[in-house]
Amino acid sequence: MKRHFHPLPFVWLNVQNQNYILRLSATSTQLKLTSLLFLVILQFVIHTSKAQTFTGSGSIVPDNGTFIEISLPVSGIIQPLNANFGLAKVCFSMLHPNVRDIQIQVVSPSGMAVNLFSGIGWDGDNFNNTCLGGQNLNLIANGSAPFTGNFRPAQSLGHFNNGSTANGIWKLRIRDLRAPNQGILSSWSITFSNQPATPFLFTSSNLPLVLIDTKSQFIPDEPKLPFRIKVINQPNGSRNFMSDSSQFNWIPGGIEQRGSSSADFPKKSYGFEFWNPAGEDTSLTILGMPAESDWILSANYSDKSLMRNTFAYDVARKMGRYASRTRYVELVLNGEYQGIYVLLEKIKRDVNRVNISKLKTTDVSGADVTGGYIVKIDKSTGNDTESWVSTFPPEHNSNGQEIRFFYDYPDAVDIVPAQKAYIKAYIDSFETAVHASDFSSANGYRKYADVPSFVDYFILNEWSRNVDGYRLSTYITKPKITQNGGKLMMGPAWDFDIAWRNCYYCDGDKTTGWQFEIENICPGGYWQPPTWWKKFRLDPAFNNALKCRWTEVVQNQWPPAQRVAWVDSVRNLLQESQQRNFSYWPILGQYVWPNPDPIYSNYAGETAGFQNWLNQRANWITANIGGSCITETESISIQSSPRIYPNPASHSIQIEGLNAIELKNLQLFNTLGKRISFKKSESGECIVSSLGVGLYWFYWGTSQRIAFVKED
Numbered sequence: 001m002k003r004h005f006h007p008l009p010f011v012w013l014n015v016q017n018q019n020y021i022l023r024l025s026a027t028s029t030q031l032k033l034t035s036l037l038f039l040v041i042l043q044f045v046i047h048t049s050k051a052q053t054f055t056g057s058g059s060i061v062p063d064n065g066t067f068i069e070i071s072l073p074v075s076g077i078i079q080p081l082n083a084n085f086g087l088a089k090v091c092f093s094m095l096h097p098n099v100r101d102i103q104i105q106v107v108s109p110s111g112m113a114v115n116l117f118s119g120i121g122w123d124g125d126n127f128n129n130t131c132l133g134g135q136n137l138n139l140i141a142n143g144s145a146p147f148t149g150n151f152r153p154a155q156s157l158g159h160f161n162n163g164s165t166a167n168g169i170w171k172l173r174i175r176d177l178r179a180p181n182q183g184i185l186s187s188w189s190i191t192f193s194n195q196p197a198t199p200f201l202f203t204s205s206n207l208p209l210v211l212i213d214t215k216s217q218f219i220p221d222e223p224k225l226p227f228r229i230k231v232i233n234q235p236n237g238s239r240n241f242m243s244d245s246s247q248f249n250w251i252p253g254g255i256e257q258r259g260s261s262s263a264d265f266p267k268k269s270y271g272f273e274f275w276n277p278a279g280e281d282t283s284l285t286i287l288g289m290p291a292e293s294d295w296i297l298s299a300n301y302s303d304k305s306l307m308r309n310t311f312a313y314d315v316a317r318k319m320g321r322y323a324s325r326t327r328y329v330e331l332v333l334n335g336e337y338q339g340i341y342v343l344l345e346k347i348k349r350d351v352n353r354v355n356i357s358k359l360k361t362t363d364v365s366g367a368d369v370t371g372g373y374i375v376k377i378d379k380s381t382g383n384d385t386e387s388w389v390s391t392f393p394p395e396h397n398s399n400g401q402e403i404r405f406f407y408d409y410p411d412a413v414d415i416v417p418a419q420k421a422y423i424k425a426y427i428d429s430f431e432t433a434v435h436a437s438d439f440s441s442a443n444g445y446r447k448y449a450d451v452p453s454f455v456d457y458f459i460l461n462e463w464s465r466n467v468d469g470y471r472l473s474t475y476i477t478k479p480k481i482t483q484n485g486g487k488l489m490m491g492p493a494w495d496f497d498i499a500w501r502n503c504y505y506c507d508g509d510k511t512t513g514w515q516f517e518i519e520n521i522c523p524g525g526y527w528q529p530p531t532w533w534k535k536f537r538l539d540p541a542f543n544n545a546l547k548c549r550w551t552e553v554v555q556n557q558w559p560p561a562q563r564v565a566w567v568d569s570v571r572n573l574l575q576e577s578q579q580r581n582f583s584y585w586p587i588l589g590q591y592v593w594p595n596p597d598p599i600y601s602n603y604a605g606e607t608a609g610f611q612n613w614l615n616q617r618a619n620w621i622t623a624n625i626g627g628s629c630i631t632e633t634e635s636i637s638i639q640s641s642p643r644i645y646p647n648p649a650s651h652s653i654q655i656e657g658l659n660a661i662e663l664k665n666l667q668l669f670n671t672l673g674k675r676i677s678f679k680k681s682e683s684g685e686c687i688v689s690s691l692g693v694g695l696y697w698f699y700w701g702t703s704q705r706i707a708f709v710k711e712d
Contacts, residue, residue: 051088051193052077056172061096061183063176069107070172070185077166077192086161086196089133089150090116092172096183099125099145100264103175105218106190108160109168112216116153118177119264121145133157134197141266142590154266156336157197159216166192200584202330202337204241207577208233208287210297210329210343211245212255212270219270221263224254229272231329233287242332251284252277258296260379262497265301265592267339267585271346272297287327289345290352296324297331298342301585302592303497304603305610306340306578307570312464312496313344314566318557319456320692322354323493328570330577339581340574347475347492349374349409354492357480359410364418371480373423374409378472379527386412388424392431394528396519401528408475423478430488434532440539445532450487451542452674455549457490458516458533463553463617464499465515467508467594470529498594501613509596511616540627547627552694554618563618567611571603578603644698648709655684655698655706662700669697 056072079085090106103118116132117140125145132140132153140151172188209232219225228250232240255272262269273293276282281293300306309326316323324345331338349356349372356372363369380387390403405427407415430448439445461469468474473495478488501509506522513521516533536542582588582603589601600606642657658666663684668676676696679687686698691710699705 051191053189053191054170055187055189056170058185058187059174061094061102061174061176061185063101063179063182065175065177065179067173067175070174070188072170072172072188072190073168074109074170074190075167080163081161081166081192081196082163083161083196083198085194086192087157087166088191088193088196089131090153090157090172090188090190091129091131092127092188093129093186094127094183095186096126096176097181098178099127099183101176101178101181102183103177105173106157107171107173108164109166109170110164112160112164113173113218114153114155114157114159115218116155117141117266118154120266121147134195135200139266139586142587156199158199159334159336161196161198199335200337202242202332202580204239205330205577205580206239206573207340208327208329208343209240209242210331210341212331212333213250214255214334216334219255219257219268221257224256224271224273226252226275227255227272228252229255231286259299261593262299262301265299267299267301269299270297271295287329287343289325289327290350292345292348292350292353294346294348296344296346297329298344298497299339300342300497301587302595303502304582304588304592304595304600304606306342306574306581307567307607307610308464308498308500308502309344309496310342310570311566311614312460312466312493312499315463315553315558316456316460316491316493319460319553321453321456321491321493323491324353328574328577330580337580337584339584340577347374347408347494354409354477356477356483359415359419361414361416364416367481369418369422370486371478371483372409373419373478375405375423375427375476375478376408377403377470377474377476377530378406379404380406390431390530391428392435392531394519395531395534396523396528399524399526401526403528403530405476426478427476427488431530431532434535439535440541445535448488450484450489451545452549452670453489453491454536455542455545457493458536458546459550459553460493461499462515462621463614464496465501465508465510465513465617466496466499467503467506467515467518468495468498468527469515470533471518471527500610501596501617503594504596505594508594509613511613511620543625543627544629545627547625548629548695550621550625551629554622556693558618560615563614564611567607571607642700642706644706644708648711649688650711651689652685652687653708655686658684658700665700667699669699670694 054072054074056070059068059070061068081087096102099121100119104116105113106116107113120141125147128146128148130147131150133150135152135156135158137150137152140147140153143151170190174185176183211230211232212227214225214227217225230245230248230250232244232248234240234244251274253272253274255270257263257268258271259269272295274282274284283291283293285291286295298309300309303309313323313326324347326342326344329341329343331341345353347354349358354374359372387404387406390405392403394401394403410419426448430445433439433445433448436444475492475494476488476490479486498508503509506518506525507513516529519528588603588606589599591599600609642655644653644655646653660682663680663682666680668678670676676691688710693710695707695709697705697707
């Protein structure tokens, strides 16, 4: 009979449903080898099937705004970290009276850093056995004190499970952003297991993709961190895939976090600039927008419609005002999906942005020093610290409230003393005129202010019921005297993410009432608006111009059907990507400061709520705006003997009945009282093809006038 000889007979092991084969030997040499093999296999099985936790020591957390690092050595893990066995969670306990000031990262032996969280909780909250782990857990930003249990961090721990080694020195990096009050970290630990954290899966989008690479370095709020950026956007409008990355080039630059209140949100906004190889600013076009060096990626975290800023800027542009151009994108930061962002232009003096004259340090006298300037009413953030205080405090100032003007262009570094003195003196003169007894006369505020721009700014901030309007993020432009007479112009519009019913305080969610009267609604608040706006509303001419302009906006530029079409178009554009965004940031149905009630449970509810509110708000303003505007029908009765035809007109019109002197003195104005240039002949023919649709007036004397309507 034939024998079947197996030098190493099979023995089966089953550990946690995984089969391992071991062969036994009859010889001592083979037995030793087999025993060694058994130990190796057993060690492998243990390391890949059993969670291993390493615990580090605690530390005092100082409140000086700098990072401290608490080290934790890891050893004895023989296999690389990957999707089968890797980092599963980071746990810690900490006492701190102001946990909203805390920012924490975990750093691997290779130097890769993952942001666990920042700006969560409120004063007096603590962390008690708080663990940050996998993608399927609740986001820690949605948790509550003392944050006991398992949560999802702001960034995925799965980035560590990339084939790197676990052995070496891991670090918990902590920063207390604000004094006073130190914290105490009791202990911290990291756990590796065969159920590791994994990154969010993202492969493609109908939106452009923005890829940012910082070499795993944390992006600070300042100064700018060197980085590189790539935009994946197929020129034919087809779908954009992450796998298309090799078709597009990396561009170097610098990046930093941005935002004031929004800086505490887990989804960060960023400001960045393009650099040339020498590390200098360089202007480049991006997604079809005019070339410049400075750009912003806005997170819009609390705005779950993702529409409020973009709609506000579209309204401003349709009114003929510059506002930042915008593009929706999806962002990937250091290989991790971050959700929908709005890429937009930073407010900046430029021929394609705020088109005012460039001020040189030598422009210190005469017409040269008169412009251009950009100042803003705001609170101090980041480098924006140099400013002056208005001599006219807000109406409610019992708590030391004041109006503060900051230098934006030229900024505090570049502006010279003569320029500081000029712009301060000019705005002082304007404010003095506003508060004078004859403020509404020709020598009043109109001498210093471009009234149509103030009217447009008023309309945008009132329609949106912008809680920050008039008092924060409020820009004012001062052109050179050769531009529009060098008068102050309100704008550009900025920062509407808590407007359009996205704020529970100071009546920000109400469709009724006036936002410029916020000092009556929230008199105890520190940030109050200037008193200009109340004075303007006492001026019949301002109210009449306001009535005319508002009617034009809501009837011609943004009638109800146009509002519906705008919201529908953006909702359709984002229908796919918003599902990913709110999967990564699961905040639908959750309160995010400063959301009002009701909080909608889905994206359809958020967008419908936004759409319904802006319609109701428009209706209330129409019913309560006051003033009077001469309509086309009314204008017929005051026409004098001259005749104008055709009326309405599209290309040119003919005026009959004026003599040579009257024709020479003929001037054209819009309904806001702004003089408009046009071509005319001695025969009375006037070319109007370049005018926008609307009502206009021809004047040939102090009171003689005739109206006509410009049509398409």
